[in-house]
Structure formats: C-alpha cells, structure tokens
Amino acid sequence: MxxxxxxxxxxxxxxxxxxxxxxxxxxxxxxxxxxxxxxxxxxxxxxxxxxxxxxxxxxxxxxxxxxxxxxxxxxxxxxxxxxxxxxxSLVHPAATVSRRASIGLGSVVFAGVVVNADAVIGPGAILNTGCSVDHDCVLGECVHVSPGARLAGGVRVGNLSWIGIGASVRQLIRIGAGVTVGAGAVAVSDVEDSVTVLGVPAKVFFRT
The missing domain is CATH 3.40.50.20 (Rossmann fold)
Incomplete structure (x- = not known):
C-alpha cells in the first residue's frame, strides 16, 4: 500500500x-x-x-x-x-503537462492545469486549478499560481511570488521575488521584487 x-x-x-x-x-x-x-x-x-x-x-x-x-x-x-x-510531487491526471516541461520536487499540479513545452517549474510550487503556464516560462521556488491565472510564453517568476486568481501576465515579463499579483490583475511590464501589483494594467499598490 x-x-x-x-x-x-x-x-x-x-x-x-x-x-x-x-x-x-x-x-x-x-x-x-x-x-x-x-x-x-x-x-x-x-x-x-x-x-x-x-x-x-x-x-x-x-x-x-x-x-x-x-x-x-x-x-x-x-x-x-x-x-x-x-x-x-503530485500531478493530477486531468492536468496537461508537456513531456518537455519540468516540475520541481514538492510541487502540486491540480486538475485542469496546462504546462507547455520547456516550462520549468521550481520546487514547492502550487499550480492551482485551471491555471496555465505557457512555453519557456521559468518559475522559482515555492511560487503559487492561483486558479485560472495565465502566464504567457517566456514569463519568469521569482521565488515566493503569488499570482492571484484570474490574473494574467504578458509574454516575456519578469515578475520579481516575493511579489503578489492581485486577483484579476494584468501585468504588461516587469514587476520589481517585494511589491503587490493590482489592476489593469497592473501597478504597484504597496511595497513590503
């Protein structure tokens, strides 16, 4: 057993x-x-x-x-x-993970998630229900991508960052470490470390 x-x-x-x-x-x-x-x-x-x-x-x-x-x-x-x-790590059988992607140790990938080719998911990540991580994205350690969030191709997300429910990140954007991208926000430019961004387009709401 x-x-x-x-x-x-x-x-x-x-x-x-x-x-x-x-x-x-x-x-x-x-x-x-x-x-x-x-x-x-x-x-x-x-x-x-x-x-x-x-x-x-x-x-x-x-x-x-x-x-x-x-x-x-x-x-x-x-x-x-x-x-x-x-x-x-756990990958739900109803998730779609490219055989050319990598999932770090201790990560969980829930139902409906899509991870595309050459994406690299760091250790301890949460890819929550129905989110998508497109080709060539790189996620650092213990990142949380919330339900329904969307990362376009080539996005980089720093350690310990949280992408809120329904948020979107434009292709090739860098999200720093310790960042919170608020629910429904749309990040269309790079985000510095240790800030919370909100809105469409996403703007810094406060710094930690």
Missing amino acids: KRLAILGAGGHGKVVADTAECCGWEHVDFFADGWPAQTTNGSWSVVGDTSLLIEQLSHYDGVVVAIGHNSIRKAKLDELARVGAPLV
Missing part, C-alpha cells in the same frame, strides 16, 4: 489529498501543527504534528507540504528535506 503524509490540514490540503488519491496513493494521513485540537480534515484524519511526522517518516512512501502561504511552505519543505523526508 502506497502511504502519503500531507503536512498542512486546511482547504488546500483537501485538494492535495484528493489529487493524491487520483494519482494512486492508497492511504493518506494529514499532519498539522493544530493537532491534537484538529483531528480531521474533511474525509481524512489528522494524526499528528510536524514533530510526530518527522518521527514517523519511515511509515510513509511520500510526503507533501500542503500549506498555501509560500514562506511557511518553504520553511516546512526545508525542515523536512534536512531530515531526509521522501518529498514527492
């Missing part, structure tokens, strides 16, 4: 678990730092916290971090990597 541990037991985790089952994982357990107060996540059991997961790594064939916040997800992935956790 293939056993998967998922760290992070919120709504995003439910989609990760459902994707895992569609990928053939036969048994899924959740771990969350809210345990033991939280013992279930929808149809699945929460059986421990991060420390207990690390103690029980030998019980699992794979581990995925299902935390939507990019920085927290990266910290947990780094912690698990240091102790030799068997980190895996």
Whole structure:
C-alpha cells in the first residue's frame, strides 16, 4: 500500500489529498501543527504534528507540504528535506503537462492545469486549478499560481511570488521575488521584487 503524509490540514490540503488519491496513493494521513485540537480534515484524519511526522517518516512512501502561504511552505519543505523526508510531487491526471516541461520536487499540479513545452517549474510550487503556464516560462521556488491565472510564453517568476486568481501576465515579463499579483490583475511590464501589483494594467499598490 502506497502511504502519503500531507503536512498542512486546511482547504488546500483537501485538494492535495484528493489529487493524491487520483494519482494512486492508497492511504493518506494529514499532519498539522493544530493537532491534537484538529483531528480531521474533511474525509481524512489528522494524526499528528510536524514533530510526530518527522518521527514517523519511515511509515510513509511520500510526503507533501500542503500549506498555501509560500514562506511557511518553504520553511516546512526545508525542515523536512534536512531530515531526509521522501518529498514527492503530485500531478493530477486531468492536468496537461508537456513531456518537455519540468516540475520541481514538492510541487502540486491540480486538475485542469496546462504546462507547455520547456516550462520549468521550481520546487514547492502550487499550480492551482485551471491555471496555465505557457512555453519557456521559468518559475522559482515555492511560487503559487492561483486558479485560472495565465502566464504567457517566456514569463519568469521569482521565488515566493503569488499570482492571484484570474490574473494574467504578458509574454516575456519578469515578475520579481516575493511579489503578489492581485486577483484579476494584468501585468504588461516587469514587476520589481517585494511589491503587490493590482489592476489593469497592473501597478504597484504597496511595497513590503
């Protein structure tokens, strides 16, 4: 029996678990730092916290971090990597991923996603439901592309950036590190590091 541990037991985790089952994982357990107060996540059991997961790594064939916040997800992935956790990626069978694209370790790719030729997806990414990443895009570490977002060809997205739901990025644009592209925004020019951009066309709303 293939056993998967998922760290992070919120709504995003439910989609990760459902994707895992569609990928053939036969048994899924959740771990969350809210345990033991939280013992279930929808149809699945929460059986421990991060420390207990690390103690029980030998019980699992794979581990995925299902935390939507990019920085927290990266910290947990780094912690698990240091102790030799068997980190895996998940690609939903209803996603379309070119055989010439690459998906980084610890990433999740949900139903309806399209990743085209020579796209490079960094480790720990979330490609959320129905988004598209076109040819030659390069996404850094722990990027989140939200449902329905669109990246045209040759876009580069820096580490820990978040592309909001329904947002669009024009071809060959560079999105910096630690950027938030707001819901429905349209980025038609390069975006510097550590800013939030909103609107059509997208403009800097604030800097962090």
